[in-house]
Amino acid sequence: MTVDSTAAARTPRKRTAAKKSAKKSPGAGAPDLVQLLSPEGRRVEDPAHAEYAAFVEDITADELRGLYRDMVLTRRFDAEATSLQRQGELGLWASLLGQEAAQIGSGRATRDDDYVFPTYREHGVAWCRGVDPTNLLGMFRGVNNGGWDPNSNNFHLYTIVIGSQTLHATGYAMGVAKDGADSAVIAYFGDGASSQGDVAESFTFSAVYNAPVVFFCQNNQWAISEPTEKQTRVPLYQRAQGYGFPGVRVDGNDVLACLAVTKWALERARRGEGPTLVEAFTYRMGAHTTSDDPSKYRADEEREAWEAKDPILRLRTYLESETDTDEGYFAELEAESEALGLRVREVVRAMPDPDRMAIFENAYADGHALVDEERAQFAAYQASFTTESDSDSVAGSGGN
Amino acid sequence: MAVQKLPLAKAINESLRTALDTDPKVLIMGEDVGKLGGVFRVTDGLQKDFGEDRVIDTPLAESGIVGTAIGLALRGYRPVVEIQFDGFVFPAYDQIVTQLAKMHARALGKIKLPVVVRIPYGGGIGAVEHHSESPEALFAHVAGLKVVSPSNSSDAYWMMQQAIQSDDPVIFFEPKRRYWDKGEVDTEAIPGPLHGARTVREGTDLTLVAYGPMVKVCLEVAAAAQEEGKSLEVVDLRSMSPIDFDAVQKSVEKTRRLVVVHEAPVFLGTGAEIAARITERCFYHLEAPVLRVGGYHVPYPPARLEDEYLPGLDRVLDAVDRSLAY
Numbered sequence: 001m002t003v004d005s006t007a008a009a010r011t012p013r014k015r016t017a018a019k020k021s022a023k024k025s026p027g028a029g030a031p032d033l034v035q036l037l038s039p040e041g042r043r044v045e046d047p048a049h050a051e052y053a054a055f056v057e058d059i060t061a062d063e064l065r066g067l068y069r070d071m072v073l074t075r076r077f078d079a080e081a082t083s084l085q086r087q088g089e090l091g092l093w094a095s096l097l098g099q100e101a102a103q104i105g106s107g108r109a110t111r112d113d114d115y116v117f118p119t120y121r122e123h124g125v126a127w128c129r130g131v132d133p134t135n136l137l138g139m140f141r142g143v144n145n146g147g148w149d150p151n152s153n154n155f156h157l158y159t160i161v162i163g164s165q166t167l168h169a170t171g172y173a174m175g176v177a178k179d180g181a182d183s184a185v186i187a188y189f190g191d192g193a194s195s196q197g198d199v200a201e202s203f204t205f206s207a208v209y210n211a212p213v214v215f216f217c218q219n220n221q222w223a224i225s226e227p228t229e230k231q232t233r234v235p236l237y238q239r240a241q242g243y244g245f246p247g248v249r250v251d252g253n254d255v256l257a258c259l260a261v262t263k264w265a266l267e268r269a270r271r272g273e274g275p276t277l278v279e280a281f282t283y284r285m286g287a288h289t290t291s292d293d294p295s296k297y298r299a300d301e302e303r304e305a306w307e308a309k310d311p312i313l314r315l316r317t318y319l320e321s322e323t324d325t326d327e328g329y330f331a332e333l334e335a336e337s338e339a340l341g342l343r344v345r346e347v348v349r350a351m352p353d354p355d356r357m358a359i360f361e362n363a364y365a366d367g368h369a370l371v372d373e374e375r376a377q378f379a380a381y382q383a384s385f386t387t388e389s390d391s392d393s394v395a396g397s398g399g400n
Numbered sequence: 401m402a403v404q405k406l407p408l409a410k411a412i413n414e415s416l417r418t419a420l421d422t423d424p425k426v427l428i429m430g431e432d433v434g435k436l437g438g439v440f441r442v443t444d445g446l447q448k449d450f451g452e453d454r455v456i457d458t459p460l461a462e463s464g465i466v467g468t469a470i471g472l473a474l475r476g477y478r479p480v481v482e483i484q485f486d487g488f489v490f491p492a493y494d495q496i497v498t499q500l501a502k503m504h505a506r507a508l509g510k511i512k513l514p515v516v517v518r519i520p521y522g523g524g525i526g527a528v529e530h531h532s533e534s535p536e537a538l539f540a541h542v543a544g545l546k547v548v549s550p551s552n553s554s555d556a557y558w559m560m561q562q563a564i565q566s567d568d569p570v571i572f573f574e575p576k577r578r579y580w581d582k583g584e585v586d587t588e589a590i591p592g593p594l595h596g597a598r599t600v601r602e603g604t605d606l607t608l609v610a611y612g613p614m615v616k617v618c619l620e621v622a623a624a625a626q627e628e629g630k631s632l633e634v635v636d637l638r639s640m641s642p643i644d645f646d647a648v649q650k651s652v653e654k655t656r657r658l659v660v661v662h663e664a665p666v667f668l669g670t671g672a673e674i675a676a677r678i679t680e681r682c683f684y685h686l687e688a689p690v691l692r693v694g695g696y697h698v699p700y701p702p703a704r705l706e707d708e709y710l711p712g713l714d715r716v717l718d719a720v721d722r723s724l725a726y
Binding site: 204 | 453458459461463464466467468469470471472473474475476477491494495498499502503504505506507508509510511512513543544546566567568595641642643644645
């Protein structure tokens with residue numbers, strides 16, 4: 001089915017049709033897409049995927065509710081950030097809408113001592129790693145260019161340059177192997193990044209050194225306005241074969257399958273069996289970022305088709321029909337979700353601008369004569385009109 | 401024995417050996433650095449003595465070398481990577497500029513990137529294209545990087561030790577046409593600061609500032625000028641980021657004339673920065689405008705023409721005469 005959609009999409013007009021036909025077949029029996037929970041919210045039993053399913057065989061109703069909660073709260077956080085951008089509180093936002101299952105499933109598969117290298121859209125993974133979501137907003141508000149200590153949660157800084165972090169993940173994984181540790185590393189990137197040389201080089205290095213790294217590609221179908229068909233002529237997960245490690249395509253809107261396959265891949269890495277490429281086949285329901293206008297390059301019907309596969313909806317259906325989850329749980333979660341939105345809004349609005357002198361901080365670890373000289377000049381310049389800057393800072397603190 | 405006479409390449413080799421020996425976190429990475437010992441044999445014998453886990457032959461992928469070194473540094477290692485030749489650094493330029501240089505600041509200082517990128521650079525060895533360039537200004541312009549170049553064996557040994565110990569990324573330019581020049585190395589000396597310039601010849605009439613391969617040329621110029629009764633001071637800059645302007649200023653306040661010499665194109669090069677700063681700092685001391693001698697704004701020429709391109713004795717002497725004529 002994937003080959004069909006790739007071929008069909010070479011003619012842009014046929015893309016929607018191809019996607020529709022793709023919609024019919026994924027799931028049970030499709031050899032190239034691991035799915036454990038169907039869009040209709042039913043468990044999929046496929047002997048071909050038993051090896052992965054084993055990783056979630058014993059999952060409890062509580063754990064399922066935990067995954068549901070993660071997805072709901074992450075979506076709420078994301079929606080709040082989008083609103084804050086529209087209200088002028090953030091300069092930009094990259095929404096994860098539609099990719100909650102891929103991120104929560106893979107994020108919850110990681111262990112505390114694993115290390116995560118995200119791109120700039122992994123808000124759900126950050127959530128799973130225990131990163132305070134408001135920390136993610138500093139760079140989008142323009143108060144820093146990263147802003148958290150990567151070692152606090154083993155969650156590296158967001159990386160804006162597409163694909164760069166896959167090499168950092170590979171190098172880090174090489175270090176893990178050298179240390180004899182049994183933790184693993186996971187690198188996130190998108191379908192667009194798969195075209196970057198750095199991603200290819202990270203595949204080469206990780207294979208050659210048998211590095212314990214999982215490459216988690218969220219194929220959300222669009223690299224800004226460029227469809228996957230502009231990135232590749234073969235399904236992305238098949239790329240791994242050429243480098244000598246396994247590639248698996250998973251239904252990226254199925255949180256159970258994402259959890260299972262990622263756990264499987266991380267376990268392989270821990271056992272010293274080297275890298276894996278996981279392609280989470282999903283969909284970015286919103287714009288690439290708030291600067292983007294997807295209506296210029298894709299049809300509404302396409303989004304509607306994917307909405308029918310909504311990751312949150314399908315787990316809710318399953319929880320309602322197959323577990324003892326009652327209405328009270330959903331109501332409570334709704335209230336928690338509203339509280340999170342409120343907290344995010346308040347924290348962002350209270351986020352102070354950094355001190356002026358911060359521009360000179362941390363350019364170098366050991367200091368640099370030129371930076372020292374320029375810092376002193378800047379400080380002297382500021383001090384030359386103390387009166388104005390005093391009243392500025394008073395107004396500033398009053399505003400905060 | 402603490403004092404040995406070593407070729408510059410061997411001095412770096414000894415320095416890397418010392419670093420591997422004293423700090424288990426130090427790694428050597430690059431194309432052909434293992435069995436072959438590097439195309440210039442700078443890493444000769446290191447893999448044999450420290451193993452393939454410490455001296456790592458890499459795939460032929462410069463971005464991969466620097467990008468994975470960043471990951472290893474994040475894990476607590478101190479990688480020293482080799483870029484085989486100057487012109488081959490550009491596939492890694494993205495990783496160096498957008499990642500290596502900026503990650504410490506992005507993490508608000510919470511992480512350090514102690515990566516050394518070794519680049520044999522410059523011309524004069526009759527090589528084919530992309531094997532003779534001097535791209536140091538491209539790196540010095542980038543905040544977050546430190547850029548140095550030794551001109552002799554002792555500096556090669558000590559500056560490499562200091563670069564590896566630095567918690568900042570250091571771009572280490574090795575003057576490849578001086579690899580075989582011998583000089584004394586005292587491995588028990590107390591080295592000067594990594595980013596301090598050094599006066600390598602005292603003089604009173606004019607200051608020549610150079611670094612890396614051009615220091616030797618400038619010393620020859622000073623010797624030739626001496627025969628004509630002119631006393632030239634030669635300052636070895638050693639570091640292009642940061643630049644020790646204080647040392648240059650001190651010399652120029654004494655000699656009142658300055659000529660900056662480097663192989664890289666003059667246009668927007670290191671010499672331009674020095675000329676601007678020294679003009680600002682020494683405006684009332686200068687008897688002549690600061691002059692620069694360097695490469696032209698053209699692709700590095702084929703080997704048969706490189707002597708026309710590279711600053712030699714005559715071109716530098718000509719600049720000295722022009723300065724003294726003011």
